[in-house]
Structures are given as structure tokens and as C-alpha cells.
Amino acid sequence: MSSFSTKREQALEACNKVINGIEDGTITVSASLLLCKKIARLVNDLEGQEWLGYEYGGYPRGANGYILHDAWQIGASHGRSYQSEDKEGKRSTVIFTEICGELESSIESDKNAINNYTTQGYSVSGELALLATDRMTLRVAQGTNDLRQSINTAERRLSILKSQYYDYAVRWQIELQFGSTAKSVFEEYQERVDGYYSQLPTTTLQKLNAIEDLLEDGNPERYAQVLTSCRRLWSETAKTLFVEILPNYSGNTYKTKSGREIDISGDHDNNKLSAVIETLQAKAAHNTLVGSETIYLVDWMEQINNRQNDGVHHDITREQAMQCIIHTYIALGDILSLRAEVEKEQAQAT
Secondary structure, three states, X not given: OOHHHHHHHHHHHHHHHHHHHXXXXXXXXXXXXXXXXXXXXXXXXXXXXXXXXXXXXXXXXXXXXXXXHHHHXXXXXXXXXXXXXXXXXXXXEEEOOOOHHHHHHHHHHHHHHHOOOOOOOOOOOOOOHHHHHHXXXXXXXXXXXXXXXXXXXXXXXXXXXXXXXXXXXXXXXXHHHHHHHHHHHHHHHHHHHHHHHOOOOXXXXXXXXXXXXXXHXXXXXXXXXXXXXXXXXXXXXXXXXXXXXXXXXXXOEEEOOOOOEEEOOOOOHHHHHHHHHXXXXXXXXXXXXXXXXXXXXXXXHHHHHXXXXXXXXXXXXXXXXXXXXXXXXXXXXXXXXXXXXXXXXXXXXX
């Protein structure tokens, strides 16, 4: 298993621990924060790492004692903001800066302290006994109320942070699970399609290897060559399939199902492939979307080709080169799959 796959599995495991732990009440907020930091590191979430770093170590302050602006914005965007009112009645948006560990300690200590406020065992005598008792009772009540208010505030803020960490874990759990599902689906598709590719002529398969070498080279100037190689693979496959599917066709044009005449002479390979697809779809038992996928790929590749012809080779990115490879692989793979399906149906009919 690759390092990338291992990290994704570890991240998904951490997500599940946070989610189940918070739902079951078996994990502290501080522990869930540390697991979220682990998730951010494993999935290389730089924004998450910055936010969770502040959540763990505190929000940094400038020389004037105020929270740094960027850090303040991050805290506010993750549930820490609230409206505050000064003595003159002016309201402003502020953030609370206590980290979850501080809030948990504050709640525990306040709950212990509240038990110390009691009049039990207290006694006085004399003319001022009643007044002293009233004052003591009032102070105990005030102290108890202050502690309860402090506990409520801390618990409310801790709940906000707990919710933020929970949501973070859920978001990444969904993304990681979807990625794993997509990976499994594509691996199954790749295993099936690779068998069809292996039946192509050796010269065509060599173009596949050339594309891989160009991408792994890491040289940005080679990315434009990836697109050129994809077009050559496309053209080579079109010629091969046309001769195979329409072996006795001698005309220079092909009449489509809609009645339109398309030129299939010379290097009009896209039209040749369109003729191949329409012929196969007419023989297939089920309708397919192969034609639509091909039109999309041809249009996409032509747009990139026009940019290259305008002399902007350096604008071709690795991401675009990868997209070209993936689209070409899938589109040609679907055509080859369609051919295999037709051949299977014909074999069963005889």
C-alpha cells in the first residue's frame, strides 16, 4: 500500500474516532482537537492546520495586546465570534480566546469550588447575628450564581468548539470515503479496460508508455507534449478501429444516422471514430453515452490544441496534462468496451 493510501486510511480512522467519541460522549474536546490536528496533517489541509494550530496553542497577539487580524478572522469564521456591549451601550463583534483545554479546566475547577459556598456549620450570636447571617447568605448566593454563570459560559463556548471539531471530522470523513469509493470504482474500471487496451497494436501501446514517461518527467515543457501524444494515441486508435469495424468501407464520406455526411478521408480521425461509434452503437443491445463523451473530449482537446498553436505552450499545466490523459483513457476505454460488448453479443447469437 502506498504512503498516500496509508495516510488516507489513518485520517479516516481519526475522523471516525472524533465523530463516534463526541456522539457517544467518550472523548474529551481536547482529545478531539488533537485528532483533528492529525487529520489536517495527514490530508495536507494547510488552512485546517493553521486554524487548529491556533485552537491548540492559542490565538497570537501583536505588540498592542490585540489578536492579530488574520488570526482573528480565522477564529471568527469558526464559531468564536459574538456580540459584546460596553458600559456605554456600544456593541461590537469580538471573539473568545480560551482554548478548549482552558475551558475544560475552568469548568472542572468551578464545579468543585461551587460546593465550597455554603452556610452549613456557620453560626453567630449577639445583637448583630441576624444581620451577619443575612450577609453571609447573600454572599454565598452571589458567589454560587457567579460560578454557575461562569460554568454556563464556559460550557457554551466549549460546545461551540466541540461542534467545530465534529463538523471538521465529518467533512473529511465524507471526502475521504468518497475518494476511497471513487478509487475502487476506477480501479475496477481500469482492470477491465486495460484488457481491451492490451489488444491494440504494439505501436499504439508504445504511445501509452510515452505519455506516462512525459508526465513523470516533471519538466513543465513536456506537458504540452503530453497533449500531442494523447492526440496521436487518439488518431492511431481511430485508424485501427475504423479498419477493424468497417473493413470494407471505401468511400471518402460516411452518412450518419441523422443523414449528415462526414469526411472520413485522410487524417479526419475524429470523424472516423464517430463512424466507428455509430456503427457499434447500432449493433449494441443497450444505448450508451460513448458518443457524448467523445464529443466532449474532442472539443476539450481542440481548445487546448488551439492554445498551443497560438504559441502558449508554457501555459499548459500538469493538471491539464493529467486531465487530458484521464479523459483520453476513459473515452477510448469506453469505445473499446463497447466493441467488446458487441463482439460478445455477436458470439452469443451464433
